[in-house]
Amino acid sequence: MSGAGRRRTRSRKPRGASRVGERFEAVVGPVAHGGHCVVRLGPPDSRVVFVRHAIPGERVVLEITEGTDGDRFWRGDAVEVLEPSPDRVSPPCPYAGPGRCGGCDFQHVDLARQRALKADVVSEQLRRLAGLDxxxxxEAVPGDDHGLRWRTRQRYVPLPGGGRGMRKHRSHDVVPVETCLIEAPELSDHVALGRTFEVADGGFWQVHPGAPDMLVGTVLEMLRPRPGERCLDLYAGVGLFAAFLLEAVGESGRVVAIEGDPAASALSATNCPGVEVRAGGVADVLAAPPPDGSVDEPFDLVVLDPPREGARRPVVEAVVARAPRAVAYVACDPAALARDLATFAELGYELRELRAFDLFPMTHHVECVALLEPAGR
Structure with a gap:
């Protein structure tokens, strides 16, 4: 189940009369970050509504699922499609749709159009938050079955009597399910480019079977590490990137892996003999002065693979202070990526290349890898 399916509706004081359950006919506007599209209602109910289960350009009947008279925007579902998009398809999963499982955002959209919508979101976030056009x-990634059967780690809600279910979008309510069509038939084997990694139970590993190979290959292709170079792997996890960086820079090079999760950090030492492992928050380790810290010096290459909220300014400033010739930024959230790219640009590093991968088909999530280099070089 995607992160979107596990969100809870926030409890807050109502700002006027509830509009939940009211229906409006409207034309659907552009896709927005978060798995929904923008609808602008005309007078007398002028309001932006973030609508799920729609496609840009469609005429739909939408039903308000969250919103009061005093809210700046409302949320809703497209419950009836009056003029469908040519890209609309029947969802392969019987649990997908308004009022059902919240794990998938785009099962009603042709797979090629899903990827185009995600590309639109990434472009819009980069333009709006980083001023980049x-x-x-x-890109499609090998390892799924036409967008299905890719999720190698799945979580269900146990139900009384031995059943299982998944939560509705932004809700505690549970929808009983028998089979999730995005769940992979096999568990992850934790292998990347032929190399096996040890991962703790419940520890982080990419859930799409093709993700490790694609991400490692892309990072190495962008950075082109050379023998003898010094590399920082930040938010290193169990050492996925560090292991291959060390192979590339050789015995004369140096790789330092920093990870805040103690279990993952310990496993990175096991998975990557020869890599220097530092356990602790990335910002804290980078800020530690010598002799407590041993990374307060120039590095040639940096890999950033931060959590959803991004690296943020203190880490970006610390990276730039080490004057790398290149930075590879692996991002699971385009808004966080765009904000950090704006900070890099302010500090003299330009976006030189960006690739985006469909590692989460049927959902709004997308993975990006960005290459940054000093401006003017």
Missing amino acids: VEVVV
Whole structure:
């Protein structure tokens, strides 16, 4: 189940009369970050509504699922499609749709159009938050079955009597399910480019079978590490990137892996003999002065693979202070990526290349890898 399916509706004081359950006919506007599209209602109910289960350009009847008279925007579902998009398809999963499982955002959309919508979101976030005009193509990744059967780690809600279910979008309510069509038939084997990694139970590993190979290959292709170079792997996890960086820079090079999760950090030492492992928050380790810290010096290459909220300014400043010739930024959230790219640009590092991958088909999530280099070089 995607992160979107596990969100809870926030409890807050109502700002006027509830509009939940009211229906409006409207034309659907552009896709927005978060798995929904923008609808602008006309007078007398002028309001932006973030609508799920729709496609840009469609005429739909939408039903308000969250919103009061005093809210700046409302949320809703497209419950009836009056003029469908040519890209609309029947969802392969019987649990997908308004009022059902919240794990998938785009099962009603043709797979190629799903990727185009994600590309639109990445482009819009980069333009709005970083001032960058970038043409984005979201690439398919081997390992799924036409967008299904890719999720190698799945969580269900146990139900009384031995059943299982999944939560509705932004809700505690549970929808009983028998089979999730995005769940992979096999568990992850934790292998990347032929190399096996040890991962703790419940520890982080990419859930799409093709993700490790694609991400490692892309990072190495962008950075082109050379023998003898010094590398920082930040938010290193169990050492996925560090292991291959060390192979590339050789015995004369140096790789330092920093990870805040103690279990993952310990496993990175096991998975990557020869890599220098530092356990602790990335910002804290980078800020530690010598002799407590041993990374307060120039590095040639940096890999950033931060959590959903991004690296943020203190880490970006610390990276730039080490004057790398290149930075590879692996991002699971385009808004966080765009904010950090704006900070890099302010500090003299330009976006040189960006690739986007469909590692989460049927959902709004997308993975990006960005290459940054000093401006003017």
